[in-house]
Amino acid sequence: MTRPIENIEAIADQIRDQGPEAEDLGRLPDETAKKLKASGVMKLLAPAQYGGLEAHPREFAETVMKAASLDGATGWVCGIVGVHPWQMAFADPKVQEEVWGEDDNTWIASPYAPTGIARPVEGGYIFNGRWQFSSGTDHCDWIFLGAMLGTPEGDMALPPTMLHMILPRSDYTIVEDSWNVVGLKGTGSKDIIVKDAFVPSYRVMNGDHVIDGTAQAEAGMTSTLFKMPWSSMFPLGITSAVIGIAEGALACHLDYQRDRVGAQGVAVKDDPYNLFAIGEAAADINAARQELLANVDRIFDMVEAGKEITFADRAAGRRTQIRAAWRAVMAVDQIYARSGGNALRMDKPLQRFWRDVHAGLNHAIHVPSTPYHASALASMGLEVPDNLRSMI
Template identity: 40%
Template structure:
């Protein structure tokens, strides 16, 4: 399938995904049928290397699909984005790690939890890994997991931060996900008890930041020379743009039918409501347009074999974190004027509001950190951060 054929196939699933949104919330995980349909549509192969049956799509195509899924169901959009980006990251790992996962199971899925909360002990040939990692979205639908971990020197100080790749047999899932937003993502805890991870199933964040990874030896497409920070942060913000768009669509539909209890007039005729719709839609469009522009520019530089401009990398993080802020502003503006009926369980406006705010608290959406980096860079100060 071409990337456009995959996108059209995903669009054909949107009505059913929207219908299952309440089911996902109640079950606290995405229905198996939705994951199966997305897989059959080719969605999870969009960013997978061609040598393992993937599409190697333009990342904007991937993010477009995510945005449209998230507009129908925020939790499904979040899971689609996170599980869908991991084939791209695996493509950066040593070839043996890719073979371990895709050699016999090209459809294998990977969840993640990058905060380095576990214990990593270097041993001959690799590492012993133990601990608990939280917020592994979609882990119930995954066969492997990426876990973040710090490697320390003899004095106990960190000397490297890596991603460790573990199969499902090496960890258990603790069902702890009971939350008010993105409640259908099943973002449960991963628990590892003294598992061995061979060296080839690890990848340093310093390499992903340098855009020079072992997997580039075989996966030579420009897609795999993009910075992890740009790809992953956009992976987190894009579903929030979709959630805001879904809330806006629901608000417009709701407003067309709404009669003001206080004034007895049609709310659609209220100029204040019209202004809110215009302003919210502009914030959402701006969020998407800037992220799309930045990812496309990064890809063009990579396709030309050029070094990625540092200012562009900083700008990508700036616009990503502000995209989330713009969408939070939009959903707040809509929700606060949607009226009491928007509070009802199952109402898409309140669900979009809750889901967007839940996505906002992800660590990559920390505005002060990202914006400080951009300001420092333009003022000529050195900026050293793995998330650029």
């Protein structure tokens, strides 16, 4: 059996060539989604019960990087949509069967930002809200949506409780023309609206318990993969995509510079300043790749050995993820600034990789402020306030 990364490599030319079409459409073309489904990339983290591969998270990250190095939007959708089966694996078995019973390659969208209110009623919740950034959503038939628990009157309940609501495609609306952006245009990360949907209780997960690992324990998960911390798994596909896009930018830059003569009339191959920048950027992008993979290896090995993953461990992991993304993007900036004016032309793929890698850095998971702050405090054995613990 060929692995998904090998299947991605087999269709590399098609993924690379469809990039401009994805940008024009504002989503992945149907043919691209069809090929990705056939590749098995979205089954890497799915449970074996539903045909999943239960792969090591490293393999998932490497596969996302490969796809993103060919086309940023394709890799991004693989990273975002590809992580959702990991969470569905410890959802209620009844909703797992609804999602995968007839088609175990059904795709699930998100986002998790709690911009909806779930009002409790008999048997479940009445759900309302609007969300941004639902990547790959046109090709998904189910969705995870973040919510805050409401009161019977529809106000937010106190103390705040975050929920993850699971809805079929019939219960939400995708807002067309809501994804007009400068980068990652081909991801189709459109807005979602839910109005007065009834969500039965078995389709609802306590978001706080997903993040702190309680949900996995309560579901009786025994596989190392499904006992991994949320803060290691959820950001992994996102950061992997950013690093893969950086690798794609480097490849385009090398191809572009190979025969280029600079404005001073010196061939790039004879320009020590340009060659230094290429060497430094390549080293930084590789360092970003290696530290991200080593980071997830370390956490996986700790979980497999039965060791407790402390808040300090999780915070250090998030610090590493974020710094890897920033290091890769900064390296891309160094080579793009030395690519000459023609690299700005829209028929040159380098400009798309440059735009996409910056768009990926804008994801909330890559904001360094509070995770860096929290990891510094935790590394000194000091108390970390609740407001610094978000997404860790």
